[in-house]
Amino acid sequence: MQYHSTRGLSPEVDSAQAVLNGLAPDGGLYLPCTLPAFAWKACIQKDTLGMAEKILSAFLPDIPDMGALVKKAYTGKFETEALTPTVPAGRFHVLELFRGPTAAFKDVALSMLPQLMTAAKAAKNDTKDILILTATSGDTGKAALEGFQDVPGIRICVFYPHGGVSDVQRRQMVSQEGSNVTVCAVRGNFDDAQTGVKNIFTACRDKELPVRLSSANSINIGRLVPQITYYFKAYRDLLDAGRITLGDEVNFSVPTGNFGDILAGYLAKMLGLPVGKLICASNANNVLTDFIRTGVYDRRRELHKTDSPSMDILVSSNLERLLYLMSGDSALVAKLMNQLNTQGYYQVPEALLEEIQKQFWAFWCDDSKGAETIARVWKENGYLCDTHTASGWAVAEDYVNQTGDTRPMVVLSTASPYKFPAAVLAAIGETAKGDEFDQLEQLHGATCVPIPKNLAALRTKPELHKGVIDKDEMLDYVLAL
Numbered sequence: 001m002q003y004h005s006t007r008g009l010s011p012e013v014d015s016a017q018a019v020l021n022g023l024a025p026d027g028g029l030y031l032p033c034t035l036p037a038f039a040w041k042a043c044i045q046k047d048t049l050g051m052a053e054k055i056l057s058a059f060l061p062d063i064p065d066m067g068a069l070v071k072k073a074y075t076g077k078f079e080t081e082a083l084t085p086t087v088p089a090g091r092f093h094v095l096e097l098f099r100g101p102t103a104a105f106k107d108v109a110l111s112m113l114p115q116l117m118t119a120a121k122a123a124k125n126d127t128k129d130i131l132i133l134t135a136t137s138g139d140t141g142k143a144a145l146e147g148f149q150d151v152p153g154i155r156i157c158v159f160y161p162h163g164g165v166s167d168v169q170r171r172q173m174v175s176q177e178g179s180n181v182t183v184c185a186v187r188g189n190f191d192d193a194q195t196g197v198k199n200i201f202t203a204c205r206d207k208e209l210p211v212r213l214s215s216a217n218s219i220n221i222g223r224l225v226p227q228i229t230y231y232f233k234a235y236r237d238l239l240d241a242g243r244i245t246l247g248d249e250v251n252f253s254v255p256t257g258n259f260g261d262i263l264a265g266y267l268a269k270m271l272g273l274p275v276g277k278l279i280c281a282s283n284a285n286n287v288l289t290d291f292i293r294t295g296v297y298d299r300r301r302e303l304h305k306t307d308s309p310s311m312d313i314l315v316s317s318n319l320e321r322l323l324y325l326m327s328g329d330s331a332l333v334a335k336l337m338n339q340l341n342t343q344g345y346y347q348v349p350e351a352l353l354e355e356i357q358k359q360f361w362a363f364w365c366d367d368s369k370g371a372e373t374i375a376r377v378w379k380e381n382g383y384l385c386d387t388h389t390a391s392g393w394a395v396a397e398d399y400v401n402q403t404g405d406t407r408p409m410v411v412l413s414t415a416s417p418y419k420f421p422a423a424v425l426a427a428i429g430e431t432a433k434g435d436e437f438d439q440l441e442q443l444h445g446a447t448c449v450p451i452p453k454n455l456a457a458l459r460t461k462p463e464l465h466k467g468v469i470d471k472d473e474m475l476d477y478v479l480a481l
């Protein structure tokens, strides 16, 4: 199946090559030239791994043996065989995406991506080693390190913003074992680190490197497609619970940063799944709220550090894919992205904005409203959610209150509350004591919610990666690896 770039200036490649390339040479993102025809009703009859196999092989038919790859990626890695359970909580349902090895939703995709890359490499007879470069706002880094650890033929280098991730997140990354992993802090924020990585790709484009550079960020199509599965799985869970009948539409509220998670929901809808509104929840970095409400994307603003750091983003890369999917106009997308780069903002045409607003609704939630939401959901429903999930919940409530939409609502839960124990403790009225590991125990004592075992084990793990560099040193750092 052929893929092309959202900016239209790169040659078409097959799906295996798109996974290997990550970013298209013209700086755009890969999408299928035509979306696959898909039997969604047959898909939801399958078990979770069966759904993943169907969806992945529909999008990536040039990668053989998908069933075996899916089994290898997921078997024994998650807390439950369902991978991503959907549980009732008060007026909503919560789709728990954090039951994997690193307790954040990125495990779903990053357990799969290494399998896809290795198989794509074999399919293309590509013998060059791959070097994965990734910037992380906290969760991607660890999930990628876990996924790629000791995968033959692939090395991985993760950059995170110095002081910009939680202590649990930092400890998860700097304690990473594996002969093929490098982790380094960058002085600056997440956008600095992400821009640094993009610049390395640009600088190396015409260099003869001994390795092939690729990315684990959600710009890689192999990262996006595995995320479609859990929308199908959630729909199936609501069917099994008797909450809906086949064909009923379901709304999804998604705590959003880079726009990958929510875009997977839109792709699920394009495959036929009866998805109603997709609700884009932001934190105080509400650039997407403004965009979806006005059609103006404006990154010329300060980045706020919030209690939901994985959503502290000014440039949401995957939005570019949505603009292309809805407009079908790569020249327009190239123009808008160029304008974003040079002038810091762009405005989409009125007709495109209307299309976006038909599918998406957006609002945001600051830290204090997030904390109030965590406390209320805990008190009223006995459900403990993390700071990211809280924004999804709060914005879902805003949506229902403002529109009166009665369709069932699924709130995507993107992290375990134990990844952000200090903020969650403060929200439920406890004074956090000691370091983050004491706080895990304290939160457990206060709520009796089980601690994910991989987080509990962190305290005694040695710190193996101590580097801190400036953002303009990133290229040299990578070339010296």
Ligand SMILES: *Cc1c(COP(=O)(O)O)cnc(C)c1O
Residues within 6 Å of the ligand: 104, 105, 106, 139, 140, 218, 255, 256, 257, 258, 259, 260, 261, 262, 310, 311, 388, 414, 415
């Ligand atoms: C990455 C992440 C998000 C944002 O997901 P995107 O796909 O980047 O929009 C939200 N919550 C958590 C906990 C995350 O790790």
